[in-house]
Amino acid sequence: MNFKELFKNKGVGYWICTGAAVLSLVMAIVVFATSGTALPGVHTDGYVIGIVLLIPIIVQAVLTFFPVRFAALPSVLLYSVALGTVILRIPEAVADYFNKVAYQGGNFGMCMFYFAGVLALVAASVAGCFFEQNKDGKYLI
């Protein structure tokens, strides 16, 4: 396989999704390292967010070699699910912050970082839908 030709042919949509995958990897590492203290005390399964963030990376890697026209769409779904795993784990920290209490523990700033980071991934993958994955427009499907 000629990698040079392969990547030379990749379109804007592909590079957006790949950039998102790289960011997703960074986010996953941050989540694995910090979720124990960043999330409210009742959520000790913050690693789930990291695991979900790893899935689109794998998908993107596969789609690099097996291009499909709608490659960005699964990423939208997966990052949206990842966003959901974040949203379901931070409301207590948000409530504590606005109520000015430390009732449930966690770090509001880090929770917002998780939220903003994964939201950016969703936005990137949605944007990727509007662009071609391959310059030559040739896909498996």
Added chain:
Amino acid sequence: MKTSKLWLGLSGVATFLFTLFIIITMLANTFAGYINDFFGLTGGGLALKGSAYGDADGNLTEEGWSRLIKDSYDFCVQEVEEGSVLLKNDGALPLKSDERKVTLFGNNSAHTIWRSGAGGPTPNAEYQIDMAKAFTDGGFQINQKLYDAYAGTSYGAGVDLGQTNNVGEAPLRFYTNALKNTFKDFNDVAIVTFARFGTENVDPPKGILKLDANEEALLKLINESGQFDKIIVLLNGPLAMELGWLEKYNVNACLWFGNPGYYGLPGVVNLLKGEANPSGHNTFTFAANSIGSPAMQNWGNYNFMGNTPNMGGHYVVYKEGIYVGYKYYETRYEDVMLNQGKAGSKTGAITGAEAWKYQDEVCFPFGFGLSYSEYTQTLDSLTYDSDKDTFTATVTVKNTNNLAGKASVQLYAQSPYTDYDKTSGVEKAAIQLMGYEKVDVPANGTETVKIEVDRYLLTSYDSVYGDGGYIFEPGTYYFAIGNGAHEAVNHVLGAKGVTEGLVDHEGKTFTAKANCVKTYSPGITEIDRETYKNSPYAESVAVENQFNDADLNYWADDNQKIKYLTRNDWEATFPTEVKTLRANERIAKGLDMAQYKKAADAPSFSAGKGSVYEVELDTPLTFKDMQGVPYDDERWDALVSQLSLDDLIISIADQRGIQGVATIQKPGNTIAEGPEGLLAKFTKGDKRAATGFPTLPTVAASWDHKLQTKYGDMFAEEALFCGVAMVNAPGCNTIRTPYTSRASEYFSEDAALSYYSVSNVILAMREKGLICNVKHCFLNEQETNRQGVATFCNEQAIREIYLKPFEGALTRGKSLGIMTAYNRIGLQYAATHVPLMKNVLRGEWGYEGSIIDDALPFRANYSVGADMLMAGTNIWCLDGQRGQEIKNSIINNDDGTLLKALQEANKRIFFALIHSSIGGSIGEDFKVDESMPWWQAVLVTVDVVIGALAVAAIVVFVLNTYFKKSKSTVEISDGNKAGGKDDEL
């Protein structure tokens, strides 16, 4: 193919929105209770009754709310006035009428720690009273420039930043020359506020209760400025700072005001001006070395060595036994005076000392507090009533100056420390609080006070003899009064013949008074093991050891067994840190909480339909029918037998409240957080947040049964106006160390003061129909590793120190709610500890109410629903998912035993709630609204619409891309019109 890309993009947008709204719907359903509560849908439209602020029919009114809120805010001020403690005063206070130009020093003067940030309400900023307003409204001119400069900094500790590891003081560089130049215009008095913050989930770091370098620099600055004639220090927060520096920095007066709540600061100003007369007394010891007590030797983070199951990796050992707080300091002091038990050894003494001396160890004793009045007290008589088994002390209080005041009368006792105790390991504190009263004494007037106390409170728990139990020993018992425990023990020592060497907390010679002490001899020669053999609350229930498994020695290998502190040998047994503890095979197995297994002969769940559950009674029963029905009446069984499994899991799952049960027309109800006020909003008036009251140490520090009762009353009145029938409050764990981060939610380091305070509060709440889930039962005295920490303690300390406040809450206070703790009792998760929940609470104390756990979702091998249900947990706090977990266990295992336990849980919950304001408010025509709340209907509609749009977008994309493409391909072959970009490989 631009159209294809557009539809792909729109498909992406729609997919995201659909996923997002599904998540929002899930989130909303998870917190449905909160949302219903927010929209006022929880109670199914049931308006609570029973308020003293209601109309003639008991209905809540706008006018009543207006009166209530005024009284609440006034009470906040009263609480601070009567619960603040004047620790030192060389005559500087009260301030003279011409001393009104003051500088408020200390960054925390502009960043008051209102409360802990744990359970309680949000502030109503419009009505919140900060120090600037409190002083200005009180007629003072304050140094506004300095105050504003503080307010504009980010040094502040406390709720704003949630930091327990930051004292929040400004560094010296903050004080610019411009700021220093402002001192001269506001130099009547320097009023310095220092604060320490505690909250839940995290402890303050060891050492933070010392004077911080920035605080010390500020005191030097004030002294060196030469501008101020008086220096007054105010202490904010419930954590006892080390105060050995007051003399060094020429502090004229020092006032502890705890957490004042959002509206209580005018009380501080009133005290400084003399418009209120200080009458509060310490609820904990101000130690000279905050990390020097026996309890502090084992506090914090300790990890088992070896493999442990989920949430079982941590431990803490209460090696100090019963010698917590003043019971250590005063007992060791007596033994120094009596030259026994090697008490004078330097072991455990403050750093650098060659011998243990009381005045080196304690800055201000438990129970101590000054007043602007001067009182003399005499213990006139002490009588024992054998029929009631009570002592009655008669005390005369004389106010010797011309200022009226409230005097606190404190009655202490000492039990004989016998040879049997020394050999069997029964410990006796040299002094223990028995009771108290507060009395108004006019200027130069005299009042007589009677204090009646149960002799039961003077018993000791002997875990060694037989199966254990409370004992009363022969010998001489001393009863003494005093301004704090130290004065009392000094009077006792005087009665014992010690005439030399007695000192007060400042090290000055103390003269014991014979008229402040009485003796009592029970007239027995053998240890009385019979009188208190059975529970005073359940005569047929023997009181026996229930917590052998909480003792580390029960589990540890021989080389890891420990010795508890004994006054028989202070030197050899002063606690050392249990730094390493191997989780041996027994410990590792004991830490695994996945313990419930369905018995082979367990009844079938499915076979019970129609006969055990979902029973159709000839005369159906409703929730309202159960008013006045005793718990042991079979109608309770009949009531719950009507419920289906789906009905039965409704009430065990708290989501800031419990949903209604239509089958029996049981209304929904809110469960609010506390105890620093209700985390709720009023349903009347401007619908502001409930009042953030000055916190529980202040309530206890009033040493006033009436004020403590009023706290419960005001709290419960607000609950009615917030539509709240159940609250997770108050707390009554023991302030085991000065670093107890949730001290603001607890009352005292002392079991008796907590016992009375919490029961006073709860009894008043009960009278207004508020069910209090008193928390956190028990051994939850640190936040570090609180979820799952294995907590080891001996049974005597458990019975006499840590359980006693909960005993008061459930018996004297008649509570119908209690919350278990996060920690383990020994190795067993508190919410699954059967001896605690079934043998002590239900058995010894005859408790009939409900038991809620502390908010903790399912954790494998730890908080397992089946274990908790079988042990006696009835409600799962803030855990809407538990019902499904229990339901699945019952169905999947066809488990009729779990079903019975679930029915029992429902009975307990309904029994508690029928005694709440709900029971008193429900009418004949009440019907539970079973329709879907409007907000859920909206969400479902939005989900469906967006889902349809997403599917439509994807379908159009597919049609546009693939089916249209077939046509294009033909076109390509025909005329090569379409170009290659859209061709497939």
